[in-house]
Amino acid sequence: MDGGFIVMEWEALLERSNGLDGKLTEKQKRIIQAAIQIFAEKGFSATSTNEIARKAGVAEGTIFRHYKTKKDLLITIIEPVIQNILAPFIVQDLDKVLDQEYTNFEDFLRAVEQNRKQFLENNLSLIKIILQEIPFHPELKELFKQYVTPEPLAKLDALIKHFQEKGEIIDLPTYSVIRLIGSSIIGYLFVRNMIPSDVVWDDEQERERTLQFVLRGLKVE
Amino acid sequence: MDGGFIVMEWEALLERSNGLDGKLTEKQKRIIQAAIQIFAEKGFSATSTNEIARKAGVAEGTIFRHYKTKKDLLITIIEPVIQNILAPFIVQDLDKVLDQEYTNFEDFLRAVEQNRKQFLENNLSLIKIILQEIPFHPELKELFKQYVTPEPLAKLDALIKHFQEKGEIIDLPTYSVIRLIGSSIIGYLFVRNMIPSDVVWDDEQERERTLQFVLRGLKVE
Amino acid sequence: MDGGFIVMEWEALLERSNGLDGKLTEKQKRIIQAAIQIFAEKGFSATSTNEIARKAGVAEGTIFRHYKTKKDLLITIIEPVIQNILAPFIVQDLDKVLDQEYTNFEDFLRAVEQNRKQFLENNLSLIKIILQEIPFHPELKELFKQYVTPEPLAKLDALIKHFQEKGEIIDLPTYSVIRLIGSSIIGYLFVRNMIPSDVVWDDEQERERTLQFVLRGLKVE
Amino acid sequence: MDGGFIVMEWEALLERSNGLDGKLTEKQKRIIQAAIQIFAEKGFSATSTNEIARKAGVAEGTIFRHYKTKKDLLITIIEPVIQNILAPFIVQDLDKVLDQEYTNFEDFLRAVEQNRKQFLENNLSLIKIILQEIPFHPELKELFKQYVTPEPLAKLDALIKHFQEKGEIIDLPTYSVIRLIGSSIIGYLFVRNMIPSDVVWDDEQERERTLQFVLRGLKVE
DNA sequence: GATGAATGAGGTTTCATTCAT
DNA sequence: GATGAATGAAACCTCATTCAT
Numbered sequence: 001m002d003g004g005f006i007v008m009e010w011e012a013l014l015e016r017s018n019g020l021d022g023k024l025t026e027k028q029k030r031i032i033q034a035a036i037q038i039f040a041e042k043g044f045s046a047t048s049t050n051e052i053a054r055k056a057g058v059a060e061g062t063i064f065r066h067y068k069t070k071k072d073l074l075i076t077i078i079e080p081v082i083q084n085i086l087a088p089f090i091v092q093d094l095d096k097v098l099d100q101e102y103t104n105f106e107d108f109l110r111a112v113e114q115n116r117k118q119f120l121e122n123n124l125s126l127i128k129i130i131l132q133e134i135p136f137h138p139e140l141k142e143l144f145k146q147y148v149t150p151e152p153l154a155k156l157d158a159l160i161k162h163f164q165e166k167g168e169i170i171d172l173p174t175y176s177v178i179r180l181i182g183s184s185i186i187g188y189l190f191v192r193n194m195i196p197s198d199v200v201w202d203d204e205q206e207r208e209r210t211l212q213f214v215l216r217g218l219k220v221e
Numbered sequence: 222m223d224g225g226f227i228v229m230e231w232e233a234l235l236e237r238s239n240g241l242d243g244k245l246t247e248k249q250k251r252i253i254q255a256a257i258q259i260f261a262e263k264g265f266s267a268t269s270t271n272e273i274a275r276k277a278g279v280a281e282g283t284i285f286r287h288y289k290t291k292k293d294l295l296i297t298i299i300e301p302v303i304q305n306i307l308a309p310f311i312v313q314d315l316d317k318v319l320d321q322e323y324t325n326f327e328d329f330l331r332a333v334e335q336n337r338k339q340f341l342e343n344n345l346s347l348i349k350i351i352l353q354e355i356p357f358h359p360e361l362k363e364l365f366k367q368y369v370t371p372e373p374l375a376k377l378d379a380l381i382k383h384f385q386e387k388g389e390i391i392d393l394p395t396y397s398v399i400r401l402i403g404s405s406i407i408g409y410l411f412v413r414n415m416i417p418s419d420v421v422w423d424d425e426q427e428r429e430r431t432l433q434f435v436l437r438g439l440k441v442e
Numbered sequence: 443m444d445g446g447f448i449v450m451e452w453e454a455l456l457e458r459s460n461g462l463d464g465k466l467t468e469k470q471k472r473i474i475q476a477a478i479q480i481f482a483e484k485g486f487s488a489t490s491t492n493e494i495a496r497k498a499g500v501a502e503g504t505i506f507r508h509y510k511t512k513k514d515l516l517i518t519i520i521e522p523v524i525q526n527i528l529a530p531f532i533v534q535d536l537d538k539v540l541d542q543e544y545t546n547f548e549d550f551l552r553a554v555e556q557n558r559k560q561f562l563e564n565n566l567s568l569i570k571i572i573l574q575e576i577p578f579h580p581e582l583k584e585l586f587k588q589y590v591t592p593e594p595l596a597k598l599d600a601l602i603k604h605f606q607e608k609g610e611i612i613d614l615p616t617y618s619v620i621r622l623i624g625s626s627i628i629g630y631l632f633v634r635n636m637i638p639s640d641v642v643w644d645d646e647q648e649r650e651r652t653l654q655f656v657l658r659g660l661k662v663e
Numbered sequence: 664m665d666g667g668f669i670v671m672e673w674e675a676l677l678e679r680s681n682g683l684d685g686k687l688t689e690k691q692k693r694i695i696q697a698a699i700q701i702f703a704e705k706g707f708s709a710t711s712t713n714e715i716a717r718k719a720g721v722a723e724g725t726i727f728r729h730y731k732t733k734k735d736l737l738i739t740i741i742e743p744v745i746q747n748i749l750a751p752f753i754v755q756d757l758d759k760v761l762d763q764e765y766t767n768f769e770d771f772l773r774a775v776e777q778n779r780k781q782f783l784e785n786n787l788s789l790i791k792i793i794l795q796e797i798p799f800h801p802e803l804k805e806l807f808k809q810y811v812t813p814e815p816l817a818k819l820d821a822l823i824k825h826f827q828e829k830g831e832i833i834d835l836p837t838y839s840v841i842r843l844i845g846s847s848i849i850g851y852l853f854v855r856n857m858i859p860s861d862v863v864w865d866d867e868q869e870r871e872r873t874l875q876f877v878l879r880g881l882k883v884e
Numbered sequence: 885g886a887t888g889a890a891t892g893a894g895g896t897t898t899c900a901t902t903c904a905t
Numbered sequence: 906g907a908t909g910a911a912t913g914a915a916a917c918c919t920c921a922t923t924c925a926t
Binding site: 731 | 919920921922923924
């Protein structure tokens with residue numbers, strides 16, 4: 001099983017989001033790992049702490065020593081993921097992109113797609129949990145809002161405008177551009193990950209079709 | 222409250238899906254209505270039959286007289302919705318569309334968007350329930366597959382090809398075309414329904430932008 | 443065992459305090475009875491609902507169908523007792539006492555002692571529970587205050603003054619008189635009920651000594 | 664807060680009762696102090712060792728290094744208090760009293776009242792704990808009996824007889840005299856300590872009334 | 885001596901489901 | 906058909922106590 005991998009990924013997110021320190025005990029890791037797996041599989045409400053404890057190989061009480069309630073455990077897991085979902089690579093690397101005049105919109109698009117595809121693949125269970133549980137937990141919605149800070153959005157805005165000024169994409173409000181790009185890429189990634197294994201799917205071609213669709217859709221006529 | 226409306230809508234779906242008109246007793250309707258509301262609000266697992274009974278104004282036992290288990294109640298609610306999600310208006314009206322040579326792709330797109338928007342608005346709670354619960358209940362997945370019958374898909378396929386032959390849209394595999402159109406429209410509808418009430422949103426413009434984006438994205442160059 | 447007797451007594455208090463209606467099911471009575479016994483024996487906190495259920499011969503869940511929480515059960519038991527502790531016979535019969543001029547202080551004292559002795563004996567477990575738990579539950583303190591209504595106190599005040607005017611007892615503030623009488627009688631009743639069975643105790647004599655002590659202590663010199 | 668004071672008091676009791684001076688470490692003192700406070704506030708059963716540890720600022724394990732079980736801690740706290748409750752000042756000073764012919768019953772009464780009032784005020788929490796827990800722990804009852812040694816009682820008996828022979832108080836059995844005096848004084852102290860702060864209470868007067876009541880009640884006619 | 889993570893038994897409460905009325 | 910009291914399994918969580926460090 002790949003549980004170990006999932007937790008490694010999650011720990012990476014954790015470190016990136018809290019500056020690190022980590023210091024998770026062995027048992028804590030096992031609890032987190034078990035919880036991620038079962039939450040993703042059955043949903044938060046339908047998962048019992050007993051089951052988590054059994055899968056983690058710890059006593060049930062141990063869970064509650066580290067996380068005051070079951071919901072606490074959920075939030076502990078989700079918080080760093082939310083932070084990283086909403087802080088796409090742009091934030092880190094935007095300056096470079098803006099500085100380098102040679103970068104065009106198509107390269108940007110390919111980079112975004114590549115980056116998010118990676119993130120999605122590395123964090124499938126975690127993202128599933130978030131999508132499932134956000135509607136039911138106001139605290140999570142709050143977390144979400146809290147991390148939609150103006151700064152990265154401003155940068156993204158600048159970037160879009162940059163391409164518009166260069167005449168590479170059509171002149172629409174930033175949020176519309178983001179929505180249209182986002183829909184197409186997320187739609188592609190969603191189908192790609194959800195299709196049953198017995199269906200033929202030429203990933204390379206589908207990606208190319210999606211990117212071309214977006215490029216044409218936003219091209220200045 | 223619009224609970225009554227929701228059930229009326231659901232009953233319509235029920236009738237359309239099972240032909241006959243149900244013969245639901247007053248209490249059954251109240252149970253269904255209460256269940257839809259609370260399932261949508263808190264999720265299936267986190268909803269107690271006691272709560273449903275209270276909201277429906279019936280005894281807890283009454284629920285189990287009509288639905289053998291809680292899950293039975295869920296499936297009873299979801300089944301007709303699944304059928305109708307996957308049987309877009311095309312099924313009923315496709316012949317007309319195909320017959321009428323004058324109909325162009327843009328009109329078709331507008332019609333699809335309009336039809337799905339209506340469906341979404343009328344059945345928000347129901348769709349929310351389905352999206353939430355499908356991942357956790359193999360029976361529901363089965364139901365899903367069962368209703369992805371070849372017939373409507375074949376018709377849709379014919380329709381896409383029809384527009385491709387007329388040179389109105391680019392020559393891609395049908396499923397890619399559907400995916401690209403679907404992503405954009407669903408993305409638009411999703412944002413439209415999810416945005417908080419305090420954000421400005423010019424619906425007419427956004428719809429137009431989305432449609433133009435799709436039209437350009439699929440246009441033959 | 444006298445459990446049946448205790449509950450009968452408690453039901454009597456309940457009826458007297460809520461005007462009656464009773465309508466306790468058989469199981470409810472068994473739960474109350476078991477709870478009274480074990481609370482008195484081990485204290486509220488040290489009593490488990492599991493133990494109550496076992497002694498009552500019902501399922502644990504049944505307790506929570508009737509009483510939302512364990513504390514609810516405690517309050518349900520205690521409320522009518524508090525009411526009746528604080529509403530001594532005087533309330534009911536005071537008018538008679540005041541009307542009959544021939545009644546003297548000694549007869550009154552004997553009557554009080556007799557009445558409270560009866561009450562104490564009939565409700566030993568209940569009173570024990572109250573004394574134990576009141577300090578820890580603000581709700582109970584509130585209940586207490588709520589039932590120290592001005593009306594019965596006013597009547598008692600009138601009665602004391604009545605005897606003072608007749609020159610039968612010394613001229614002290616009512617609350618001091620009540621305190622002194624109360625201390626002596628409660629002290630007598632307490633010792634009487636607490637003494638181990640192997641100690642000799644001539645009840646008749648001790649009561650007489652106590653009454654004479656109070657009479658002398660309050661006599662006008 | 665007066666936590667420090669409480670433990671100082673308790674240490675004094677401890678020293679007086681075991682002769683030696685205890686050699687309590689700093690942490691032990693903090694544990695005892697925390698335990699006294701929380702036991703008094705919430706009762707023994709409702710107090711968790713975790714809470715004691717937190718309030719004492721020690722690790723939970725440290726408690727169990729010093730006291731084998733939670734009950735052990737309770738008994739450790741209570742034992743010296745029981746000894747001192749039941750060994751009123753008489754024990755130490757009785758000889759003086761008996762020797763000094765000039766001492767009369769009234770002075771004796773005043774001294775008892777003063778001494779017990781002091782004790783009560785200094786040890787309110789401790790006494791509260793004892794009264795709460797004695798009914799539930801046979802070991803404590805045993806302790807109690809164990810300290811009701813014949814010797815101090817014999818001295819008290821002698822003292823009562825002494826005043827009876829001098830004709831200062833009525834001729835009743837010693838235990839009746841003690842009971843009557845005790846009831847009145849304890850009743851006074853109880854009311855004095857329990858009255859809410861918003862009620863007027865002239866302590867000097869009330870004490871005088873109580874003492875006069877006892878004096879009259881026991882006076883030879 | 886002190887710590888605090890770990891335990892597992894047991895606490896209170898909730899729940900879907902049954903069944904006599 | 907409808908009820909709602911009753912059930913008991915299982916849920917979440919707390920607790921006193923142990924033990925390796």
